[in-house]
Amino acid sequence: MRGTNNVGLLALGLALCITSTSAGLTWPSQYDEIEDITFLNNGYNAREFPILLQPCTIAPTTGHSIGAAFIRTAFHDMAPFNAQTGVGGTDASIGYELDSTIYPTNTGIAFNNTMHYYELFFNSQSSMADLINVGLYQAVRACGGPIVPVRAGRVDATWPGPVGVPQPTDPLPQMIGEFKRMGFSPEEMVQVVACGHSMGGVHSAEHPSIVPPRSTPLGVQDLDSTNATFDNTVVTEYLDGTTRNPLVVGVNPASSSDGRLFGLNNRQIVSPMADPNNYATTCATVLAKMVNTVPRGVVLSDVIAPYELKPSNLQLNVAPDGQNLEFTGELRILTNSLPKSSIASVQLIYKDRTGTANNASTISANAVGDANGFDDSFTFYGFSGTIPASISISSFTVLVTLTTGGTQTFDNNGQGYPISDRIFAQTSYSSLSGVDGSGNQQLTVFAAVRTGEASEPVNLSVELINPITYNDLPTVSVVPQAMTSVCAGQYYTFYSSTFGVPATGANSTKYDVSASYNGATVSDSFNSLNGLPAVATASPSCGGAHNKRAVNFSA
Ligand SMILES: *[C@@H]1O[C@H](CO)[C@@H](O)[C@H](O)[C@H]1NC(C)=O
Ligand SMILES: *[C@@H]1O[C@H](CO)[C@@H](O)[C@H](O)[C@H]1NC(C)=O
Ligand SMILES: *[C@@H]1O[C@H](CO)[C@@H](O)[C@H](O)[C@H]1NC(C)=O
Numbered sequence: 140m141r142g143t144n145n146v147g148l149l150a151l152g153l154a155l156c157i158t159s160t161s162a163g164l165t166w167p168s169q170y171d172e173i174e175d176i177t178f179l180n181n182g183y184n185a186r187e188f189p190i191l192l193q194p195c196t197i198a199p200t201t202g203h204s205i206g207a208a209f210i211r212t213a214f215h216d217m218a219p220f221n222a223q224t225g226v227g228g229t230d231a232s233i234g235y236e237l238d239s240t241i242y243p244t245n246t247g248i249a250f251n252n253t254m255h256y257y258e259l260f261f262n263s264q265s266s267m268a269d270l271i272n273v274g275l276y277q278a279v280r281a282c283g284g285p286i287v288p289v290r291a292g293r294v295d296a297t298w299p300g301p302v303g304v305p306q307p308t309d310p311l312p313q314m315i316g317e318f319k320r321m322g323f324s325p326e327e328m329v330q331v332v333a334c335g336h337s338m339g340g341v342h343s344a345e346h347p348s349i350v351p352p353r354s355t356p357l358g359v360q361d362l363d364s365t366n367a368t369f370d371n372t373v374v375t376e377y378l379d380g381t382t383r384n385p386l387v388v389g390v391n392p393a394s395s396s397d398g399r400l401f402g403l404n405n406r407q408i409v410s411p412m413a414d415p416n417n418y419a420t421t422c423a424t425v426l427a428k429m430v431n432t433v434p435r436g437v438v439l440s441d442v443i444a445p446y447e448l449k450p451s452n453l454q455l456n457v458a459p460d461g462q463n464l465e466f467t468g469e470l471r472i473l474t475n476s477l478p479k480s481s482i483a484s485v486q487l488i489y490k491d492r493t494g495t496a497n498n499a500s501t502i503s504a505n506a507v508g509d510a511n512g513f514d515d516s517f518t519f520y521g522f523s524g525t526i527p528a529s530i531s532i533s534s535f536t537v538l539v540t541l542t543t544g545g546t547q548t549f550d551n552n553g554q555g556y557p558i559s560d561r562i563f564a565q566t567s568y569s570s571l572s573g574v575d576g577s578g579n580q581q582l583t584v585f586a587a588v589r590t591g592e593a594s595e596p597v598n599l600s601v602e603l604i605n606p607i608t609y610n611d612l613p614t615v616s617v618v619p620q621a622m623t624s625v626c627a628g629q630y631y632t633f634y635s636s637t638f639g640v641p642a643t644g645a646n647s648t649k650y651d652v653s654a655s656y657n658g659a660t661v662s663d664s665f666n667s668l669n670g671l672p673a674v675a676t677a678s679p680s681c682g683g684a685h686n687k688r689a690v691n692f693s694a
């Protein structure tokens with residue numbers, strides 16, 4: 140019996156593994172935010188992470204390559220890793236390690252600037268450490284390099300890590316030992332450096348002994364002649380003897396670390412990388428290993444691929460009559476292999492709140508905008524439908540009808556796209572005021588809670604961003620506060636609460652509303668403040684006749 144059970148469990152485990160890798164993410168996922176930031180680069184609803192890399196020649200500070208800064212940040216964050224103890228790795232601890240009197244290799248403005256840029260995308264669903272992976276992917280790809288895949292799940296450090304980035308003056312055996320400590324073979328060591336040194340240069344301000352002050356027009360000696368392209372020129376120029384890489388032919392031979400590494404094994408490690416395709420595939424592999432080197436205990440996701448269909452900005456609101464629900468949102472369709480021109484119509488088909496399919500329950504969606512990533516294109520289809528509150532909704536699937544007459548159904552890996560009608564932020568009554576004298580914006584949140592089903596308190600939790608400062612990391616703090624009951628209608632009871640949000644972080648702040656149903660917490664989470672009006676356009680009345688509990692309320 141026991142043996143049979145074991146075999147059964149094993150088989151099930153294998154089946155689940157295969158399904159999850161081939162089917163991609165199931166929505167909603169804890170990786171949805173990183174998926175957006177990674178792929179929604181330009182166009183409608185774009186997150187625009189790579190705008191500083193489009194084109195790669197952008198250098199807000201002359202001679203400082205942004206792509207090189209993102210790659211260097213990823214390496215310096217990982218490099219103190221100890222494969223034996225599992226301490227260190229990609230955990231954004233670099234944010235605490237900017238004092239170059241303690242961390243001698245972390246000189247210059249690149250790390251602080253990079254961390255401040257990543258903070259624009261930081262929140263409870265996107266750790267700084269995962270943004271280091273996103274930044275690596277974006278820098279390499281935007282500058283013409285291969286896809287270094289993005290995985291998520293990294294956890295931000297809360298204190299500085301050990302010193303551990305190799306120095307250009309480290310003798311070869313010591314360098315090999317340092318990379319071994321990180322878990323990298325000598326071959327991988329050479330590859331990481333050959334890939335990591337594709338862009339940017341060495342700055343006199345940071346390394347006067349390698350690039351003497353005033354020896355170059357811009358105070359920087361580039362590592363190769365294509366300082367803003369992720370390509371193998373750093374290798375080919377080394378091999379053909381034309382290199383001006385200061386870490387190969389600089390004034391100080393003791394600092395010629397690239398020369399020593401590239402020369403390892405009679406150049407046999409670096410030589411194959413003279414082939415551009417070999418360079419691209421080698422770099423994709425070894426840079427992924429670099430950024431996926433994480434502290435022991437951290438569990439990374441599978442490689443994140445864009446959803447074929449991803450709901451976005453979904454919103455339920457109780458209609459003014461209290462008898463209907465207004466359901467609005469957008470469906471993001473990946474159009475790589477399903478071109479927009481092949482799509483004739485898009486329809487949501489929803490199940491009622493008991494989970495029963497009702498053949499009349501459809502809402503049509505129309506194209507509202509296009510977006511793209513480096514390798515992906517998307518079209519958003521917007522919808523707005525009215526659903527009787529008595530029937531309501533629990534999930535939907537999406538039916539795409541093709542111009543050929545065929546159809547394609549998106550069902551979220553067989554599960555449908557779940558929607559909870561039990562509690563949601565009632566955005567039509569909510570608002571975000573202008574900035575007050577103390578630099579705050581007053582957030583007023585209304586929550587709609589299915590009447591008679593939940594137990595109080597109904598909580599508002601604001602995911603407040605504690606901003607990054609120099610030599611520190613941003614954090615999120617969440618303090619739940621009980622919401623006040625406003626009035627109860629036949630189907631929904633409204634609650635409200637206000638919270639002063641610092642204006643400087645309002646764009647990244649999210650809020651959740653939650654209530655307890657039979658002991659389990661049900662919440663509408665990760666709601667954005669963007670789009671809330673300064674003054675609410677309506678307030679609840681709960682429709683006199685059905686009003687079970689008119690609580691004293693003044694807006
Ligand atoms: C690349 O080199 C050129 C010429 O020296 C310089 O003007 C530019 O700022 C450099 N770009 C980057 C991104 O380093
Ligand atoms: C760190 O970067 C931010 C944003 O670029 C800048 O405002 C700040 O002055 C920098 N701090 C230091 C010490 O360089
Ligand atoms: C929906 O289903 C009902 C009962 O099965 C049927 O009578 C009705 O014709 C269907 N309506 C449509 C639009 O298919």
Ligand SMILES: *[C@@H]1O[C@H](CO)[C@@H](O)[C@H](O)[C@H]1NC(C)=O
Pocket residue numbers: 642643644645646
């Ligand atoms: C927040 O976002 C709005 C709209 O994108 C923008 O106008 C505003 O400058 C942003 N505020 C901050 C503090 O970044």
Ligand SMILES: *[C@@H]1O[C@H](CO)[C@@H](O)[C@H](O)[C@H]1NC(C)=O
Pocket residue numbers: 596597598619620621653654655660661
């Ligand atoms: C509401 O917040 C309190 C703490 O203030 C907490 O104990 C309770 O579990 C929360 N309930 C829900 C449903 O979030």
